[in-house]
Amino acid sequence: xxxxxxxxxSEAELIYLLKIKDVNALAHLYDAYAKALYxxxxxxxxxxxxxxxxxxxxxxHCWNSFYLFDANNGFLFSWLSIIAxxxxxxxxxxxxxxxxxxPIITLAKSTNKKLIDQLSSQHRQLIELxxxxxxxLLSIAEKLNTDYQIVQTDFRAAILALxxxx
Amino acid sequence: MDINSYIxxxxxxxxxxxxxxESEMREVERMAAQFPAIKKEIQAIELAIWNFNDQxxxxxxxxxxxxxxxxxxxxxxxxxxxxxxxIPSKPIATNFETLAEVKVEPNIEIKTENNSPIQATILxxxxxxxxxxxxxKRIGYGIFLVLILPILLAVAAFNLWNNWDSLKQELKETKKxxxxxxxxxxxxxSNLKATHQQLDTxxxxxxxxxxxxxxxxxxxxxxxxxxxxxTNNILLDPILLPLEDKMHCYQLWCIANGQTQSLGxxxxxxxxxxxxxMNGTTQAGVFLISLEPKNGSEIPNISQxxxxxx
Numbered sequence: 240x241x242x243x244x245x246x247x248x249s250e251a252e253l254i255y256l257l258k259i260k261d262v263n264a265l266a267h268l269y270d271a272y273a274k275a276l277y278x279x280x281x282x283x284x285x286x287x288x289x290x291x292x293x294x295x296x297x298x299x300h301c302w303n304s305f306y307l308f309d310a311n312n313g314f315l316f317s318w319l320s321i322i323a324x325x326x327x328x329x330x331x332x333x334x335x336x337x338x339x340x341x342p343i344i345t346l347a348k349s350t351n352k353k354l355i356d357q358l359s360s361q362h363r364q365l366i367e368l369x370x371x372x373x374x375x376l377l378s379i380a381e382k383l384n385t386d387y388q389i390v391q392t393d394f395r396a397a398i399l400a401l402x403x404x405x
Numbered sequence: 406m407d408i409n410s411y412i413x414x415x416x417x418x419x420x421x422x423x424x425x426x427e428s429e430m431r432e433v434e435r436m437a438a439q440f441p442a443i444k445k446e447i448q449a450i451e452l453a454i455w456n457f458n459d460q461x462x463x464x465x466x467x468x469x470x471x472x473x474x475x476x477x478x479x480x481x482x483x484x485x486x487x488x489x490x491x492i493p494s495k496p497i498a499t500n501f502e503t504l505a506e507v508k509v510e511p512n513i514e515i516k517t518e519n520n521s522p523i524q525a526t527i528l529x530x531x532x533x534x535x536x537x538x539x540x541x542k543r544i545g546y547g548i549f550l551v552l553i554l555p556i557l558l559a560v561a562a563f564n565l566w567n568n569w570d571s572l573k574q575e576l577k578e579t580k581k582x583x584x585x586x587x588x589x590x591x592x593x594x595s596n597l598k599a600t601h602q603q604l605d606t607x608x609x610x611x612x613x614x615x616x617x618x619x620x621x622x623x624x625x626x627x628x629x630x631x632x633x634x635x636t637n638n639i640l641l642d643p644i645l646l647p648l649e650d651k652m653h654c655y656q657l658w659c660i661a662n663g664q665t666q667s668l669g670x671x672x673x674x675x676x677x678x679x680x681x682x683m684n685g686t687t688q689a690g691v692f693l694i695s696l697e698p699k700n701g702s703e704i705p706n707i708s709q710x711x712x713x714x715x
Contacts, residue, residue, distance in 0.1 A: 265474045273473075274464035275455050281462060291465055295473050296591060302477050303595040307602065309682060311438060314421070314447055316455045321423035349461040369422060376424055395415035398422070402453040 257305045276323045282371040283327040285343030297323040328373040342371035362397040412446050421450040431636050476588050603680050611635045615692050617712035626711050630692045637685035646673040656697045658705050661690030670701040
């Protein structure tokens, strides 16, 4: 993550710079997380211009509300990705009125086929439904007519699959 | 607590994906703070989600980084006056008037010494003579126009280029102003969201309010502590505190059951008067704020006690 992409600054240093509102933090923050956050937003929204605007808003929100981030307990990428995803989903909801089972940009359209091909179709579907279509796990269970416990177990398996990607 | 069962329950994956309720999230964070194995597991899950999303598409275009950073920097200094102003360039005076006054002298002069029959015929045929003169005049005008047209076109083109350059400048300035306005709007929106979050926190029926009044050291100081008895979270509203110098900071304390606990340090130089999340406490008794050396103290300095809850 942060520590993997920027050899010049650790995540703890980045958090400190953000806490004291040092503008030098912005470039490091962008280098570490912009691409992943943009890709999440882009899959939800399906429009490059809109995705860039939402990414910009995510950085603004992070910059202005960073005092709410508790470095002792919270995890920076999780915090940022939740802001980005919720903003994008809210934007999509306002535009399309209802959520669709099919995400606007499916994983099949990924530019990294080698990565996607390592995931089973079931795991892909769960990741798409949860991360990019905005369904809760309970809603997914209802939509797929499956037991909630099974969806929870499958979701964990899908995340484990992400951890094993090469 | 069986840590392995907790980890394999799937709650950590749902935490990283943002699929938990607020209270469940706080619970996971408490567990992570208590058990390093859980914290390590969360970091591994977070890394996997980040790594996956980082690789599935190409990401935004290269110019976006500078644009976002610049917008935030402008927003940070938004209150500074706009020093650059769009001043339309003054159009350069054309030479039309001068050109209009150019008189064309006839370059063909016909002189007659006597009235030859031909000349008489011509003179008798006034209409023909006039027609010939008119034709020469027209040729003269034609030559004039041929000569003057490129100059006119050049002047017009220059004038057009000048106006276009001026409009380009105006557009550039307008874009700058629009970017600043856009930044301000985003900032307002973001601040509003933050304010709503704070409002939601203090409206929570589980939250207990402690009003802190000024002591002898800072008699006019005022602050409020909001303590959530369920989550144990603390939110501090430093309403009025004298600005500390660079060598000092303020420190919030909680005294309960005879124990004094530090809830963290903070500065009064809080630009937007925002509420500050402080370290949580499981028991609330009396809250104190004291002025301490820069990195805080182990115990409160009673001689510099600023505020105390009743």
